[in-house]
Amino acid sequence: MDVPAPGLTTSPRAEIEVDLGAVRHNVRRLRELVWGTEPGSAGQVMVVVKADGYGHGMRQVARAARQAGAQWLGVATPEEALELRAAGDGGRLLCWLAAPGQDFAPLVSADVDVTAYSVAQLEEVVRGAREAGRPARLQLKLDTGLSRGGAPREDWLALATGAKHAQDEGDVVVTGLWSHLACADEPAHPANQSQLDAFADGVALVRDVGLEPEVCHLANSAGALLHPAARHDLVRLGIAVYGFSPAPDVVSGSELGLVPAMTVRARVVIAKDLHAGDGISYGHTAHATEGMRVALVPLGYADGIPRHASSRAEVLLGGARAPVVGRVCMDQLVVAAPEAQAGDEVVLFGAGVHGEPTATEWARWCGTIDYEIVARMRGRQHRTWTGEEQE
Structure with a gap:
């Protein structure tokens, strides 16, 4: 639990209680909804624990997610990734939000999968790998229509070819290709199909340059639940892990069998x-x-x-x-x-x-x-x- 102030022994005036049993239940339930109950399903799950586990406690939720079978964890910032490693998490972990000038060496040394949005960021990852003395686990993020993070379409080829060269040089291992949906909680929105098509183009492009990413992933919670074509190799589960529907106007959390934690x-x-x-x-x-x-x-x-x-x-x-x-x-x-x-x-x-x-x-x-x-x-x-x- 959080450390109380010195000398305070009375019951708290206000408290947050997080039920980690609910977190584990939600991860397992979501796996069933997305990948089914057949043993040996190839689909993987990433539980997103950024922002202190959406306020629920990053380290605690991460541990519960691993116990429930999550193969991956996802965080936004390098600091979050390194905090998880310091807390003892040794599983697959993706980090995606680094500012220009980021020193990637500590992340590479900690075996964190890092993300490049641009050729300039790829070069920073390469520098970090050389400083760390080992290849970086690298994922490439494409902007398929959210107009937020990720490489714009006109830069996809340069980023992919740069990553292939870095991999051939032994500086990186390209482990993933991904993007993020803008309107997945609105099933009829035309942006969904547009992004599915754009991501398919991106997958084809990176394979054409000779890259074979370990995982391709596009779906957030809403994408995973409402758009089967967006699931690919891995789904990134955020708000649904904490017990809430990512599209409450379409389906409620209780209808999905989720429990707020x-x-x-x-x-x-x-x-x-x-x-x-x-x-x-x-x-x-x-x-x-x-x-x-x-x-x-x-x-x-x-x-x-x-x-x-x-x-x-x-x-x-x-x-x-x-x-x-x-x-x-x-x-x-x-x-x-x-x-x-x-x-x-x-x-x-x-x-x-x-x-x-x-x-x-x-x-x-x-x-x-x-x-x-x-x-x-x-x-x-x-x-x-x-x-x-x-x-």
């Missing part, structure tokens, strides 16, 4: 009765229309609670939903709860099985996506992990 709870600091007309929180954007009781919850936007939740979201308090009233502050928020008492447990969101809101509901209330809701929960809460499985 994160619960955020706190304790009421104080409860008080208001009179009709009393203003509530900063700016008095909410008022008591009649006599009402409110409870102070010690979580705010410094703890990851969206300010957009002001007078929109709900929590579970005393077995019933309680609305947030007034503005969410830096350290606290106020809810209306007729029976609230100091010390009562408040569940902001969780798996939804006890009547508590889910992160998906919070996302809708705040006009965002559940990815953001869970990933930002990394403030001052005490964090614990349940469902640990011993190696």
Whole structure:
């Protein structure tokens, strides 16, 4: 668990609980949905644990994912990759977001698969490999229509031929070719077929120059679940691993058999009765229309609670939903709860099985996506992990 502040022995004012059993369940369930239940399926799974495991704890989720059979882990930054290696993870690990001037030698030495978006980045990888004294595991990323990371189409040939030359020189081993879908959560969007076709062109191109990547991968969670043609050799599973549908307007997480892994709870600091007309929180954007009781919850936007939740979201308090009233502050928020008492447990969101809101509901209330809701929960809460499985 996270290390408590020195001298603190009382129960936490607010906490994040992560169920690693749910993570393992979700990885196994997703494998079944994507690759089926037949033994010996050739399809591989990468679990994406970037951004501290979407707020769930990168090292803990990585370990649970490995236990559930994930052959690969995926992270964005070099720092994340090296943290996982320092924590003892020795399996296949892909890193994809390095800025110009990155020293790739530590990544090469740590046996991390690195990504090149351009010929210039390929040259940096080669320098890192020579410094490390061993070939770099290299994957090439193509931009097939997201217009974000990856080589633009006009540069594909130069990147592929440069990688082939580097491989012939013994500086790299090209282990993968990949891209990322822009609209996979909208099955009818024309960009999906356009990107499938573009990626097929990219695969053909790299093979024409003499490269045979170990894995070709295009599908994120939504692509893996909704677009079978996008699966190729490996699927990259992100938000679905944490229990949420990547396309909630198409299919819910519960329909997929997924279990949200994160619960955020706190304790009421104080409860008080208001009179009709009393203003509530900063700016008095909410008022008591009649006599009402409110409870102070010690979580705010410094703890990851969206300010957009002001007078929109709900929590579970005393077995019933309680609305947030007034503005969410830096350290606290106020809810209306007729029976609230100091010390009562408040569940902001969780798996939804006890009547508590889910992160998906919070996302809708705040006009965002559940990815953001869970990933930002990394403030001052005490964090614990349940469902640990011993190696």
